[in-house]
Amino acid sequence: MDKLIKNGILVLPQGHSKGDLLLQGEKITAVGEGISYDPLKTEVVDAEGCLVFPGFIDTHTHFQLDNGRFISPDDFAAGSRAAILGGTTTILDFATQNRGETLAQGLANWQDMAKDKTSCDYGFHLAITEWNQQISREIKEIAAAGVTSFKVYMAYDNLRLKDREIFQIMKKVDEIGGIVGCHCENGDLISCLTAELREKGEMSVRSHPLVRPAQVEAEAVYRYLTIAEMAGVPVNIVHLSSSRGLAVVEEARARGQEIYVETCPQYLLLEDSRYELPPRQAAVYVFSPPLRKPADQQALWQAAAGGRVDTIGTDHCSFNIAGQKEQGLEDFTMIPNGIPGVGHRPQLLYTYGVAAGKISLETMVRLLAENPAKLFGLYPRKGVLAPGSDGDVVIWDPDKVSRIEARTQAHQVDNTPYESFEVKGGVRAVYLRGRLTADGKELLEAGKGCYLSRGPSLRFRQQ
Ligand code: URP
Ligand code: ZN
């Protein structure tokens, strides 16, 4: 059956206004007013009083992440269920090449984890942790398999690369029209600061932010952008957390560099006083980069509103307190890093961004759907309500009010960094490629997500 979504407020790139949307098969076929349709073949859905968004895209998840000691409980089934229930119809997860593996093996491992289990559409970035001539030759093959974005790490001893390797990766990825994102933290300094605190016996949870101060991020951002300038390529910075890091980006942009920036809801909404909580509660907030100061939040909000932050992903990487995070209460380096978030991002941005007057509806859609689709080679198939785009649609009830609780969340873990946050607005219905997939309460169709083979990055900052 075709669907005509009637009388909603359509949030389009050029503005929001009342209108209708026709879904035929997997696609949107008409947008606007007075759309003609066949009443015998069409279900009419009344969206009066609701906003109608393109399906949201979270380009930063780590489902079923094995950090060597623990596996994060939100696998592709649970994580994508939470995504859909919250209005996110596409995720990009980070497949990772373990050292000793080819890129193709890394990708195949993640394809196996996701296949037939994922309820939203999905694709992968590929994190490169080892680089040589043979691996360099694989980039073309990986792009042909639909992966055009890569991640490099400047922190974590088992993941990070040398500066010269990052330089070579940037140039190679640019040849296929892809983009390299970076985890910008100076791993050497983190190790050194950690060793100093260990010597002093100061290994409680509150030391986590002390070994990863904003300088550690800003230095890495400066180095990464200098490498990119020398390579002559645009780059992406993932999970930017600090105003110092942002200032480095702004200086490089002023010199003419093309730089894309992602931040995450946690850096907009939470501050570093959380590390002063009793250790079991503070452990929830152990992720990297860590939380910062209110001034950093303010700088990131302003940048998000002003088009200087391009995307907001969650860095969803959930671990339980029981049996997982609690293992590191005496030594914070043993706490698995990460938080849940994929299900809550649209509500958080709607409540604390749009309803709070910090960003417009159009900016919310740019940050959560349009820009991610453009940067990662999915536009205009995803990220916009337009004829020819996939029928990924969220009918959003702005009058819903609820409270985030670990006990009731869809994420399959025993904690959330947003415990007790009041949220306004919520999903009334989610369509994935034209099919009603969630009704505001339940997931109606599990495991129907498709792997997305992606094209080159659409570098919208050039235009
Ligand atoms: O603490 C975090 N962010 N865990 C996930 C891995 C990463 O660096 O993005
Ligand atoms: Zn990272």
Ligand code: ZN
């Ligand atoms: Zn991450």
